[in-house]
Amino acid sequence: MGTWGPGIFSNDTACDVRVAYRMALEDGLDDQAAQHQVLDEFAEVLHDDTWNDGPLVWLALAKTQWQLGRLDDHVKAEALAVIDQGRDLASWEGSDLYGYRRAVLGRLRQQLTTPPPPRKRIRPPRRVDPEAVRRRLPYQEGSVFQLPCAMVAAPAGWSAGWILAAA
Numbered sequence: 001m002g003t004w005g006p007g008i009f010s011n012d013t014a015c016d017v018r019v020a021y022r023m024a025l026e027d028g029l030d031d032q033a034a035q036h037q038v039l040d041e042f043a044e045v046l047h048d049d050t051w052n053d054g055p056l057v058w059l060a061l062a063k064t065q066w067q068l069g070r071l072d073d074h075v076k077a078e079a080l081a082v083i084d085q086g087r088d089l090a091s092w093e094g095s096d097l098y099g100y101r102r103a104v105l106g107r108l109r110q111q112l113t114t115p116p117p118p119r120k121r122i123r124p125p126r127r128v129d130p131e132a133v134r135r136r137l138p139y140q141e142g143s144v145f146q147l148p149c150a151m152v153a154a155p156a157g158w159s160a161g162w163i164l165a166a167a
Contacts, residue, residue: 005097006092006097006100006101006103006104007104008059008060008063008104008108009060009063011056013042013045013053013056013057013060014056014057014059014060015060016042017038017042017056017057017060017061017064018060018063018064020037020038020041020042021034021035021038021061021064021065022064022068022122024037024038025068025122026122026123026124026125027124028124031065031070031072032072035061035065035072035075038057038061039057039061042057045057052087052090052091054087055082055087055088056088058075058078058079058081058082059079059082059083059088059105059108061075061079062075062076062078062079062108062112063079063108063111063112065116066111066112066116066117067116067117067120068116068119068120068122069116069117069118069119069120070116070119070120071112071116076112079108079112080109080112080113083105083106083108083109084109088101088105089101089102089105
């Protein structure tokens with residue numbers, strides 16, 4: 001897990017949960033099917049005591065569902081249990097950011113106990129035709145480019161200051 005701050009989505013696991021849920025909805029799954037798909041995808045994380053990332057799954061899924069106006073009662077109950085039992089804060093003990101994380105969790109708890117915003121429509125992503133993109137490129141397939149590189153010292157086997165790229 002990579003964590004870069006005390007925010008709910010300031011770690012890899014929470015970001016992955018948010019993306020997985022949104023993508024499931026974009027693929028046309030209903031709320032329950034999308035939720036089950038995400039929980040199946042992250043089942044190993046939910047039951048892994050090594051990294052203690054299970055609570056992050058519930059928090060991220062609850063916040064994402066709330067923001068989209070689709071908060072499920074079970075997910076809400078699990079997220080509130082994580083917050084109330086301090087299961088997420090255990091991994092922050094001894095950190096300078098412990099107080100910030102506690103405040104973030106307090107705000108999330110308050111948010112989850114208020115009515116969610118109106119249900120947001122999730123549109124499927126615009127599909128891009130790779131052939132159409134290829135026809136619009138200003139160069140031919142197989143072209144080679146020499147690009148300037150601002151590296152101080154070139155790694156072994158590289159020309160100092162230039163990178164060659166093939167299309």
